[in-house]
Amino acid sequence: MNSLILSAATRFLAPLMLAYSLFILLRGHNEPGGGFIGGLVAATAFALYAKAEDTGAVRRAMRIAPELLSMLGLGAAVMAGVWGWWEGDAFLESVWPFLVVEDGKKEGLPVGSALLFDVGVYMVVVGAVTALFLALEDDASRSPDDEDADQSGER
Amino acid sequence: MELIMAALIGLMAAVSVYLMLAGNMLRFIVGLSLLSNAVNLAIFEAGRLSFAAPPFIAEGEKAPTGDVANALPQALILTAIVIGFGLLAFTLVLVYRLYGAFGTVEIDEIENAEPRG
Amino acid sequence: MAEAESPAGRAAGVRRLVPALLSALAAWWFFGFVPAVHGGETVFFVWDWAPQLGVSFAFAIDGLGLVFALLVTGIGALVLLYAAEYFRTHPQRDRLLVLLVLFELSMLGLVLADDALTLFLFWEGTTVTSFLLIGFDHEKAEARAKAVQALIVTGLGGVALLAGLLLAGQQTGTYRLSELGDYALTLRNGGMYQGVFWLVILGCFTKSAQIPFHYWLPNAMAAPTPVSAYLHSATMVKAGVYLLARLSPALSGTDLWMWTLTLTGAATMVLSSIWAMRQSDLKLGLAYTTVMGLGALTMMLGAGGEGAILAFCVFLIVHALYKASLFLVIGILDKKAGTREADGLSGLGRDMPLTWLVALLAGASMAGLPPFFGFIGKEAIYEGALHGDAPAALVAVAALLANAMMIAIAGAVALTPFTGEFKAKKAAPTDAHLFMWAGPAALALLGLGFGLAPGAAELLVAPMAASVAGEAMDVHLHLFGGVNLPLALSVVTFALGYVLWRRLPRTRESLALLEAGGARQGFRLLRGDRALRPDARPLGDFERSYDVFLRVLTGLSRETTALLQSGYLPRYLRVTMATMAGMTAAGLWVGGGWPSIEMGEAPGLMLLVVALIAVASLTLLMTARRLLLITSLGVVGAGVALIFALYGAIDVAITQLMVETLVVVIIAVALLKLPRIALARTAAAQRARLWNGAIGAAVGVAVTGALMAVMDGEIDRSLTDYFEKASATIAFGRNIVNVILVDFRALDTMGEIAVVAIAGLSALALLAARVRPMKDAEK
Known part of the structure; x- marks a missing residue:
C-alpha cells in the first residue's frame, strides 16, 4: 500500500504507539493495562508500520525476529516462575526484592518477578502476533506470477 | 438485561454454528470468530452483570471501596480473547494454505484431504 | 576370544558382568534380613505417594516377600552371569542385559510392594519388560506375535487385577496388603467379595498361565533361553501365585476360593503334564512342566490347611531351583550340541560330563528322588493333599498323575540326551564356559543341599508359610517322615513315572497321532475348516479363543472407526454440535426444565448495543459478500467491547478492541487472496442448509x-472476595484483573501465552515456504 498520508502519519504514530504500549505495560499492575494490552498495542503499531511501508522495514526496525521475541518472552515468564521457586517456595510465587513492608506501609520500588512475568507476556504477544502478521502479509503481497509458480510446484 | 443478553448470546451461538457447518472454510472462520465472542460474553454474564465500577483499588486503600465488578471472569476472558485470536489467526493461515494447495475453500471439493471411510 | 585381548575388549568383557555382580550384591543384602524375618519380624519401607488417597509407596519384607526377593536376585545373578556368556558376541547383548535388569527390578518391586497400587505399578512393569524380552529377536515375526500375545493376555489380566485391588481397597479402607488380612471378614461379608475375587483371580491366572489362559507361556519360549529360564520358570510366571498367596489371608476360606483354585490348579497340572509329554522340543516340554508347577501351586493354595500351605512354600522353592537349572542346561545343549530336539540328542554324557552332572542333580530334584529337596516337596504335596479342605482323593490323584509324568520328563531331560549312542547336530560338543555352568550347578546343588539339611530350608519356609497362612506356623521339614501314606504314594509315583519314561517316545508318538487324527480333527475337516495342522495342540486348542477374541476386537474397532471417522468434516462437526445441544438439553431437563430469570434493568444504550450486535450477526448469516462480512465482524467485536466497558470491565474492553482491530486487519489481508463465497443452489445443498440451521x-x-x-443460581464469590482483599495487601497491585493474571493465576497465564506463542509459530511454519528470510529483506 503506497499512501503518502498514511506513510507520513505512521512515521510519527508508530513510535508513539510503541512508547505508549510500554507505558501501558508498566502501569498495568495498578491502572488499566498490562502485558496483554500493551503487547496488542505494540503489535498494532508494527502492523500499521508494515501497511504504511513494507514488511522488510518492520523486520529491520525490530532488529530481532518476532518469533524469537515471543520465545524469549516465554523464557522470561518461566524465569519469573523459577525465581519465585528459588526465593519463595512455589513456582511463580511473586518476589519483591526492592520492597519492604512495615506496619502495612510499603517502602521501596514495587518491581519484582510479577513485572518480569508481565514483560514476558508482552513479548510473547508482540512476537507471536507480529510474526504471524508479517508472514501473512509477505505471502499475500507477492506478485500473482510467483503465486502461480508456487502452486504449480506444489501440486 | 440478563435475559436479553442470554438471548443475544444464544443467537450468536446459533449463527456461528450454522456458519461453521456450512462447508465453506471462509464462513467457518467467520463463525469461529463469532463463536469466541459469544463464549466470552457467556462467561462474562455468568460472572454476573452490574453497572459497578471497574475492579480497581484506590491508592492507599487495602481493598476496593464500594461495589466493583467481578474481577475473576474478567481475568479469564482477557486471556481467552488473546488465545481466541491466536486460534483464529492460525485457522486463517491454515485455510489460506489450503486454498494455495487445493485451489478451493469448499470442503466438498477437497476430496483427497482424508479418504472417506 | 579376540574380544578379551584388546584393553577395550577387556573392559567390555568386564562390563557384561556388572549386572550379575549387582544382582548378587542385592541377594546378599536381602540375605541379611533372614534372621530378623525368621524371628517373626516384618521390615517396612514406606514413602508417601498420594496421602490424600491413602496411597503410599510402601514396601515390606516379610517371609513370603523375602523368599521371592532372594529367588529373584539370586537366580537373577546366576542368569545374568549365564546370559553375559551366552550372548557374549551378540551385537545386542547389552540391550538384553539392561532389559533383564529392568525386569529384575520390576519383579523385586512386585514381591516387596505392600501397597496395592505400588504392586500394580511393578506388576505392569514385569508385563512390559517381559513383552520386550519375549520379542527380543524382534526381526522374527513369530517372536513379535508371541510377545504381543503375552502382552495382551497378561495386560488384560493386569487391568482386571487393578480393578479388583481398588474394589478391595474401597471395601476395607486400606491399600496396604499387610493390613488386608485383618479385614478378611469385612471383605467376605461386604457384598463385593465376588467382584474382588474374580477380578483378582483373572489377573493372577493370566499371569501364572492357568487354564484357559496358559497358552501364552509355551509361546513365550520364543524368547532366548536365559530369558525363559528367568522369567518363564522361576520368577515372572510365579507373580500370579505370589499374589494369590499374598492375598490368601484376606480372600481364602470360602468355598468359592477353594473350588476355583483347586479345580483350575488340578486341571492345569494334569493337562499341561500331558502336553509336556507330547513335546519333542525339550525347551517347550519344560515350558509345559512350568505350567504344571504353577497349577500345582495354585491347587495347593486352593486346598487350604497347614499342610497345603507348607507344601506350597516348599514346592515353590523346589520348582524355582530345578526349573531354572534345567532351562539353563537346555540352553547349553542348544548352544553346544546345536539342537534342542529330543530325537536329535543322545550319548552326550562323555563329551559334556559337567553338564550331565548338573542335569542329573536338577533332574533328580524334579523327579522328586530322595535325598533331594524335590522329594521333600513331593511328600509335602501329598501330605497337604490328604489333610486339606478340598476332597483329598481329587487332589492326591491329580498330584500323583502329574508327578509321575514329571518323572518321565525329568528322565527325558537329564538322562536321554546323555546316554546311549552319540547323536548331536554339532560334531564336537563340549562343556560350556564356567559362567554358563556355574549358575545351573549352584541351583542344582542347592536343591541337593536343602534336601540333606532341611533345617536350612526351614529358615526360609517357616516365615514364608506364616505370611501365607496369616499366622505363625509350626514348621518341621524331614527327609524321611516315617512309613505313611505319602511315602506309599511316592513309591507308586516312582513306579508309574519309570514306566512312562521308558515308553516316552512311543507315548509322544501316540499323542501326536491322537492329535493328527481323532474326533476334533475329523470334525474340522468336515467343516472344511483347516487341513491337518501339524502344530495343533492336543486335547483342546485354547489359543483359538485368543485368535477369535483378537479378530472380533479388531473387527469391532474397524467398524466403529468407519462409523465415527467418516472423513467428512461437516459430519464430524454436525455430530459434535448436535451432541453438545442434546447433552445440554438433557442437563436442563434433569435440572428441572426451562429456567426463568428476572428481566432486570435494561437501559436504552444497552438495548441499542445488543440490537447492533444482533443485526450484525444476522448479516453474517445472510451475506456472501466479503467486505460486508468483515465489516459486520468488526461491528460485532466493537459491540462486545462496548458491553464489556459498560459493565465495568475496562481492561477486557481494551483488549477486545485491540484484538478485533487485528482480526479485521489479518482477515482483510488474507481475504484478498481468497475466493468469493458462492452459495450452491442445488437441492442437496438446500437440504444440508436446513439441517445446519436446525442444529445451529x-x-x-x-x-x-x-x-x-446459571443466572438462576447463586454465584459463589469467595474467590473474587479473596482476590479483592489480597490484591493490594499481598500482591501489591491495585488493578485486580492484572494481579490475577500475573500473580494469583500466573500458571494459567503462562499456559495461555504458551498457546499464543505456539499458534504464532505454527502459522509461521505453515507459511514458511513462502516467507522471505530476514537476510533477503535487508538487501
Whole structure:
C-alpha cells in the first residue's frame, strides 16, 4: 500500500504507539493495562508500520525476529516462575526484592518477578502476533506470477 | 438485561454454528470468530452483570471501596480473547494454505484431504 | 576370544558382568534380613505417594516377600552371569542385559510392594519388560506375535487385577496388603467379595498361565533361553501365585476360593503334564512342566490347611531351583550340541560330563528322588493333599498323575540326551564356559543341599508359610517322615513315572497321532475348516479363543472407526454440535426444565448495543459478500467491547478492541487472496442448509437455556472476595484483573501465552515456504 498520508502519519504514530504500549505495560499492575494490552498495542503499531511501508522495514526496525521475541518472552515468564521457586517456595510465587513492608506501609520500588512475568507476556504477544502478521502479509503481497509458480510446484 | 443478553448470546451461538457447518472454510472462520465472542460474553454474564465500577483499588486503600465488578471472569476472558485470536489467526493461515494447495475453500471439493471411510 | 585381548575388549568383557555382580550384591543384602524375618519380624519401607488417597509407596519384607526377593536376585545373578556368556558376541547383548535388569527390578518391586497400587505399578512393569524380552529377536515375526500375545493376555489380566485391588481397597479402607488380612471378614461379608475375587483371580491366572489362559507361556519360549529360564520358570510366571498367596489371608476360606483354585490348579497340572509329554522340543516340554508347577501351586493354595500351605512354600522353592537349572542346561545343549530336539540328542554324557552332572542333580530334584529337596516337596504335596479342605482323593490323584509324568520328563531331560549312542547336530560338543555352568550347578546343588539339611530350608519356609497362612506356623521339614501314606504314594509315583519314561517316545508318538487324527480333527475337516495342522495342540486348542477374541476386537474397532471417522468434516462437526445441544438439553431437563430469570434493568444504550450486535450477526448469516462480512465482524467485536466497558470491565474492553482491530486487519489481508463465497443452489445443498440451521438453532437454544440456568443460581464469590482483599495487601497491585493474571493465576497465564506463542509459530511454519528470510529483506 503506497499512501503518502498514511506513510507520513505512521512515521510519527508508530513510535508513539510503541512508547505508549510500554507505558501501558508498566502501569498495568495498578491502572488499566498490562502485558496483554500493551503487547496488542505494540503489535498494532508494527502492523500499521508494515501497511504504511513494507514488511522488510518492520523486520529491520525490530532488529530481532518476532518469533524469537515471543520465545524469549516465554523464557522470561518461566524465569519469573523459577525465581519465585528459588526465593519463595512455589513456582511463580511473586518476589519483591526492592520492597519492604512495615506496619502495612510499603517502602521501596514495587518491581519484582510479577513485572518480569508481565514483560514476558508482552513479548510473547508482540512476537507471536507480529510474526504471524508479517508472514501473512509477505505471502499475500507477492506478485500473482510467483503465486502461480508456487502452486504449480506444489501440486 | 440478563435475559436479553442470554438471548443475544444464544443467537450468536446459533449463527456461528450454522456458519461453521456450512462447508465453506471462509464462513467457518467467520463463525469461529463469532463463536469466541459469544463464549466470552457467556462467561462474562455468568460472572454476573452490574453497572459497578471497574475492579480497581484506590491508592492507599487495602481493598476496593464500594461495589466493583467481578474481577475473576474478567481475568479469564482477557486471556481467552488473546488465545481466541491466536486460534483464529492460525485457522486463517491454515485455510489460506489450503486454498494455495487445493485451489478451493469448499470442503466438498477437497476430496483427497482424508479418504472417506 | 579376540574380544578379551584388546584393553577395550577387556573392559567390555568386564562390563557384561556388572549386572550379575549387582544382582548378587542385592541377594546378599536381602540375605541379611533372614534372621530378623525368621524371628517373626516384618521390615517396612514406606514413602508417601498420594496421602490424600491413602496411597503410599510402601514396601515390606516379610517371609513370603523375602523368599521371592532372594529367588529373584539370586537366580537373577546366576542368569545374568549365564546370559553375559551366552550372548557374549551378540551385537545386542547389552540391550538384553539392561532389559533383564529392568525386569529384575520390576519383579523385586512386585514381591516387596505392600501397597496395592505400588504392586500394580511393578506388576505392569514385569508385563512390559517381559513383552520386550519375549520379542527380543524382534526381526522374527513369530517372536513379535508371541510377545504381543503375552502382552495382551497378561495386560488384560493386569487391568482386571487393578480393578479388583481398588474394589478391595474401597471395601476395607486400606491399600496396604499387610493390613488386608485383618479385614478378611469385612471383605467376605461386604457384598463385593465376588467382584474382588474374580477380578483378582483373572489377573493372577493370566499371569501364572492357568487354564484357559496358559497358552501364552509355551509361546513365550520364543524368547532366548536365559530369558525363559528367568522369567518363564522361576520368577515372572510365579507373580500370579505370589499374589494369590499374598492375598490368601484376606480372600481364602470360602468355598468359592477353594473350588476355583483347586479345580483350575488340578486341571492345569494334569493337562499341561500331558502336553509336556507330547513335546519333542525339550525347551517347550519344560515350558509345559512350568505350567504344571504353577497349577500345582495354585491347587495347593486352593486346598487350604497347614499342610497345603507348607507344601506350597516348599514346592515353590523346589520348582524355582530345578526349573531354572534345567532351562539353563537346555540352553547349553542348544548352544553346544546345536539342537534342542529330543530325537536329535543322545550319548552326550562323555563329551559334556559337567553338564550331565548338573542335569542329573536338577533332574533328580524334579523327579522328586530322595535325598533331594524335590522329594521333600513331593511328600509335602501329598501330605497337604490328604489333610486339606478340598476332597483329598481329587487332589492326591491329580498330584500323583502329574508327578509321575514329571518323572518321565525329568528322565527325558537329564538322562536321554546323555546316554546311549552319540547323536548331536554339532560334531564336537563340549562343556560350556564356567559362567554358563556355574549358575545351573549352584541351583542344582542347592536343591541337593536343602534336601540333606532341611533345617536350612526351614529358615526360609517357616516365615514364608506364616505370611501365607496369616499366622505363625509350626514348621518341621524331614527327609524321611516315617512309613505313611505319602511315602506309599511316592513309591507308586516312582513306579508309574519309570514306566512312562521308558515308553516316552512311543507315548509322544501316540499323542501326536491322537492329535493328527481323532474326533476334533475329523470334525474340522468336515467343516472344511483347516487341513491337518501339524502344530495343533492336543486335547483342546485354547489359543483359538485368543485368535477369535483378537479378530472380533479388531473387527469391532474397524467398524466403529468407519462409523465415527467418516472423513467428512461437516459430519464430524454436525455430530459434535448436535451432541453438545442434546447433552445440554438433557442437563436442563434433569435440572428441572426451562429456567426463568428476572428481566432486570435494561437501559436504552444497552438495548441499542445488543440490537447492533444482533443485526450484525444476522448479516453474517445472510451475506456472501466479503467486505460486508468483515465489516459486520468488526461491528460485532466493537459491540462486545462496548458491553464489556459498560459493565465495568475496562481492561477486557481494551483488549477486545485491540484484538478485533487485528482480526479485521489479518482477515482483510488474507481475504484478498481468497475466493468469493458462492452459495450452491442445488437441492442437496438446500437440504444440508436446513439441517445446519436446525442444529445451529438447537445449539443456540441450549446455550441460552444453560446460561439462564446459571443466572438462576447463586454465584459463589469467595474467590473474587479473596482476590479483592489480597490484591493490594499481598500482591501489591491495585488493578485486580492484572494481579490475577500475573500473580494469583500466573500458571494459567503462562499456559495461555504458551498457546499464543505456539499458534504464532505454527502459522509461521505453515507459511514458511513462502516467507522471505530476514537476510533477503535487508538487501
